[in-house]
Amino acid sequence: MMPSSSSQDHILRRSFSKQRSFPRSCNHSCRFYINLLITLICVFLALLQIQTVIRTSATPFTFPFFSSSYSTWPLLAHHVHSLIGELELRQTLTAEPRGNVTFLPLKDLRFAETTMVGNTWFMSSVNDTKEKGEAEYLYFPSKEMDGKLLCLGGGSAFNGTMNSYAFAPAEALPPNAKLLSGLKFVSDSYYSYDNIFHGLSALAPFVAWHERKACVMAARWVLYQQGEIRRNLKSPWIRTLMEATFGPSMKIEQFRKSDEGPSCFEQSVVFRRNQGAMGRERKEKLYDLLRCKARAYCNITREEDDLKAVRLTLLLRVGARSFKDDDAVIDIFRRECRKVEGCRLKVAHPNNLTFCDQVKLMSGTDILASPHGAQLTNMFFMDKNSSVMEFFPKGWLELAGVGQYVYRWLADWSRMRHQGAWNDPHGEPCPPGLTTSCFSFLKNQQLGHDEAFFSNWTARVLGETRRFKPQKPSLEREGHCKYVTDDTPSDLLIRVGGTNFHLHQNPLVSRSGTVKGIIEDSSGGSELRMIELDDIPGGPDAFMLAAKFCYGFAIDLTPSNIAGLRCASEYLDMTEDLQEGNLVVKTEAFLSYVVFSSWKNAVAVLKSCESLSPWAENLQIVRRCSESIAWKACARPKEMKRSSSTWSSSSEEGSPRSDLLQAPTHWWFEDVSTLRADHFAKVVTAMELKGMRSDLMGPAIMNYASTCLPDLCKRAATDADGNPNAQSRDRRLIVESLVAMIPATKNCVPCSFLLQLLRTAKTLQVEPEAIMELEKRVGMQLEQANLPDLLLPSDRESEALYDVDLMQRLVEHFVDQERTEMSVSEKHGYGVCSGPIRTSSKAKVAELLDGYLTEVSTDRNLPLAKFKVLAQALPESARTCDDDLYRAVDSYLKAHPALAAHERMRLCQVMDCRKLSVDACAHAVKNERLPIRFAIQLLFSKQVTMTDSIAGSWVEGAHPMIPTKQRPLLQRDPSTQCSQEGSVAAEVDKLGFELENMKARHSELRLDMDGMHSALDEMSSLLSKPTTHSSVWARVGKKLGKMKMSRTGAYGTREYVTAKRGGVK
Known part of the structure; x- marks a missing residue:
């Protein structure tokens, strides 16, 4: 089509500007040179007058420059004025001052005679950008448009000539224009968007452009029909399909207030020719994408037995182009279906079905039989190579023109098999006077039927469908269209953990560097290649999502699958080097903006990382999740509640640390208690680095222990050989992690919890370093312990009942701790103030030790040396009375009657006779188990x-x-006494x-x-x-x-x- 006169003026103006363009910065300098030239001409004319006067004198004098004839000056002046005019014209053409933007009508009335062409010639002053095999489009700003932006004005929904457009540089927008950020999709259609076929034809090119441009999303849409604004999509079918493709955020510009001035777009894409120049292969990929987007949106899956069935669907209309006798037509199809094994007949009316109902119906259809109409647009939801049977009313063939072929085209674009059409030979003729609108009359008529033709036609189509229907889905263990269903043979078999994926090389090679490298390194022709990826993180599920992404299908990113998918994308090398917007970037963006900003999502992702070692650690997913959880836990300290501690003990109720027994249970305790031990340790470490108080971290660790080790105080399960079983090995790792994460602050956890953890650690045979650390922590808080927790059994190699060596080490750690605190107190000068507290602690430990000695003294296998060393482990100042120690010694002598006299005397030396009460002395003197020497020593001591x-x-x-x-x-x-003599x-x-x-x-x-x-x-x-x-x-x-x-x-x-x-x- 030839461009219009205004278009020609625009093109000439643009070409002239390109040939003789001056920079805008030189406008002022051009004016300066013009004024200077005019001044010089005036000077020259003055000199010429002087020369004329001189000629009248006797001695003629001439200037060399003016030696020519006087007649040449008018010609020079003419050239000067021409140059001035040309320079001013150049300045006018190149300046383009702000506000001097020309707006043209969207609907070009010069083409009104050719209705079809004129009304679709939207923005007629520019030509489309053409790319091979793609729909024609316009993009602003672009090099072809000299970097200018698209501006639209007006908001008429009834007259396209009242709506306008213009192209303006970003720095020279119209004064009253507003600049809208983001990308805008601008569409113009000759037909209504409410018709699902025409609406799909207008919007499908945007889907193809979106998929080709790395899924770039438009911030808003602008819809025109013949230049008239359309403010919404009234068709639920079209609206839902766009939501399935672009997401639920499709916003349409309203442009209701035209007096607000035009709107200019930062970026915009314009389609005005529907799918016009789009190639067949491109259309096929487009409808493959739409099919799978819709099926994924509606959560459609395929049953295995569907592969053997032939599914026939009769989609009936109501009103215009409906069958006059639906029951007769249904009987014909039912009768023929019964003749074919595995045939299933479904009858439906689209006006009673939602979008997803129609997608589900078509996904389960191999043969679609329906009268001509918009409902046939659903055909591309069927599997490829499915069949379509179409029915027309009388007169359609003569009057419909190319419109009768649109569903043949759609079947060809989506790789369906259009099985021809039946034209009803009978029908009412057009009434007189309806010559120009006879087509509208005929398309609203009803259809008859031909029983013989319908029977033969249906039998033939059923037979062909059985032959062409694929016998297996393109991907094992998946729904039929989780991937592109294609009759092209699979040329790539990928095996992941025993699951076979029958795929195609091209989609995977285009996005996966790993697959590309394996295929390039392998030798062989075009035969099927097999690749084993058993070590891919995330397993078959993660690879399935990655493969779907390679095929261009929408994938649902969730906190439960994002970690595995991120690791799989790294394993498959799906980086930006291969294709923009690849999976690595998309998963990282989801982690940053969705996961790490939410407490719940961060915990869920960290939980999912348990099976992704070491990939999750190497990609810093575990670290970032731990830091996110720690930050949120530390930032909300006021949400703390109090609850009873799991490790409370009756003997500790009056202890100074009884507040730990009612440990403050923070709101985050239960959430993190489900994590694996090493991940929980990372969270605790991150909390410690961020300043979490130890009196909160301690109860959190106890809560985690109660969740992971509910039988902490019981003996761990072992097998018949005495070796820890698999469950015990897991518990051993948990205990070691718990020991490592307990804060170094004293009293952050109760001593009873430490002793129960120590009992479990010894039973599970954890690392010696962990046991030594636990013993040291228990010794530091030994005054808080109760006697039953200290009665730990001895090792299997020892014949003694109790682990007395452990008690010896605990007392030594306590004594060392007391000495350290005393030295620190003396160094800082407050030893006197802390003395009563230390004395009380020593007295409690002494009482606890004497009770322990009494309990273990009944063990006949307990050596005398161990008993004596343990009794003397505390300094003499710890006991103020040795009555309890005397009771333990007497019990030991009673349990060991075979001791020699000198051994008995050695044992009695652990007691201080001066610290025995009178009652104890009286009992000791009469005690026949004591040596006589000790009794005499006791009596002399009392005498002194x-x-x-x-x-x-x-x-x-x-x-x-x-x-x-x-x-x-x-x-x-004395003075006071005198006053109070009485x-x-x-x-x-x-x-x-x-x-x-x-x-x-x-x-x-x-x-x-x-x-x-x-x-x-x-x-x-x-x-x-x-x-x-x-x-x-x-x-x-x-x-x-x-x-x-x-x-x-x-x-x-x-x-x-x-x-x-x-x-x-």
Whole structure:
């Protein structure tokens, strides 16, 4: 078609500008030179007048430049004015000032005589960009359009001549124009978008361009029909198909307020000729893509037994071009279908079906029989090589023109087999006066039927369909159209983990560097190649998604499959070097913008990485997920709740660390407790680096342990040989990870939890380093332990019942910790303040150790040396009373009656006689299991204690023996005493009574000491005689008993006298 006059003016103007173009920056300099030239001409004319005057003189004088004739000057002036005019024209053509943009109507009325051509000649001043095999289009800005942007004005939905367009440089847009960012798809169609065939024909080129340009998405759409704006897609079928292809974010420009000025687009693609110049192969790929996009959107799968069936669908219309007798036509098809084995007949009306219902129906159809109409557009949802049977009303053949062939074309483009059409020979003729609109009358008529023709035709098509139908899907273990269904033989077999994938080389080679390299390195012709990829991360599922991506199908990225797909894309080398927008970039974008920004997604992806080692670690997926989880956990500390601890113990209820028993359970505990141990450790490490408090991390670790090791306090399962089984090996790794991730801060977890973890670690035979670390941590908090948790069984090699060596190491770690804290306290000068706390800790450990010794003393296989070393493990200052230690020693002697006398004496040396109470001494003296030497030592020790007590009472003076509450009376100022003479007299009377009591006590102590001397003398004399050991201890015991009774009676008498005297007073 020849361009219009305005188009010619535009082309000439553009070519002139290209031939004689000046930069815009030289406009001012051009004006300067023009003015300078005019000035010079004026000077020359003045000089010429001077020369004329000189000629009248006697001596003529001439300027060399003006030696020519005077008649040449008018010609020179003419050339100067011409040059000035040309320069001004150039300046006008090249300046293009802002706002000087010409808008032309979208609908060119000069072609109104040729309706079909004129109304579709949208933006007639420019020509389309043509690429071989592709639909013609326009792209702005582009080199062909001199980098200009497309601007559209007007918003009329009724008159296309009122809507306009223009091309403007980005720096010189119209003053009232608004620039819209992003890519815009601009479509113009002669027919309505509401008709599914015409709407598909108009929008399909955008699908092809989108797929060819690495799935670039348009921010908005602009729809025109014959230059008139269309603000929505009224057809649900078209709208849903576009959503299945482009996603649910298809937004259409409205342009309702035309007075707001034109809109210019940052980028735009214009299609105005539908699928016009698109090649057959390109159309086939386009409809393959649309078919699989729709099936994936509607979640359509194919059953295995469908491969053996012939599925016949009769798609009936209602109203125009419907059968007059539907039942008769259905009976014909049903009768012929019964004659063919495996034939299935379905009858449907499209007006009762949703988009996905129609896709599902066509996906299960091998033969589609239907009258001519838009419902036949559904044919491309069928498998390739399916058949189509079409029916026309009377008169269609004569009046429809090329319109009767559109579904033959669609069948050819989508690789279907159009089996011809039946034209009804009977029908009503056009009424008189409808000559020009007879076609509209005939296309609304109903159809009859020809039973004989329909029967023969159906039988033939059924027979051909059985021969041409493929007998297996293109991919095993998948729905029929999860991949392109093609009758082209597969030339590539890829085996992944026992699953065979029958594919084609070209799609995979174009996107996978790994597959490309294997095929290039292999030798052979065009025969089927087999590649084994058993080590691909993610297995068959991840490879299936990657292969779908290579074929151009839409894949659904989710947190559950993104990690495997990212690793598989790295394995397959699907990078940007092969094709823009390849799978590596897409999966990385999903991870960055969808996964790492969400707590739930990050946890799910980290969970899915458990089967992707070491790929997930090498690609930093595990690290990035861990950091994302840690960041979100540390950023929300106020969402903390409190709950009971799993590791609470009755003996710890009053401990200073009882707050740990009600550990603060954070909101994220349960989510991360499902992770694998090493991944949970990475999360904990990341939290520690980001400053998470140890009093929160400790309970989180305990919660994880309770989830992964519910029977932590029980003995792990082992096999018959005593070796840990597979489950125990997994638990061993968990325990080792837990030990490594416990914060170094003291008291971040209870001692009972550490002891239970230690019990499990010893049972599972974890690494010695982990056990040593646990023992050290338990020793640091030994004062919090309770006795049952410490009674750990010994190793299998030892004959002892309990692991006494472990207790020895725990006490040593405690002592070392105490020494370290004491040295630190003394260094910083606050040792005195921390002394009572350390003394209390030592006393608790001493009590715990004595109880432990009592428990293990009954073990007949416990060596004396171990018992003695353990009893002496604490410093002497730890115990204030040795009664519990005496009980443990006595129990050991009772359980080991065969000990020699010197061994018994060695054992008794662990006790300090001075720290035994009177009751313990009385019991010890009568205890036949103790050596006599120790009993004598005990008695002498008590004698020395009594002597020191008596001597101290006389040397100390009166004031120390007076009760403390009475001492202030003696220390008052004399002036104060004078003012309180009455009360002082009473206090003096009380002091007199106290002195009498002290004298009585001194007399009683003297009697006790004399009795002890006589008892010792009698014992010495008895020992020198051949008397039995038991009789000696019996006599001594009676003697001491009489002394104790005498002392008790004396004390009672003294107290009675004192009370009596107090009462008299």
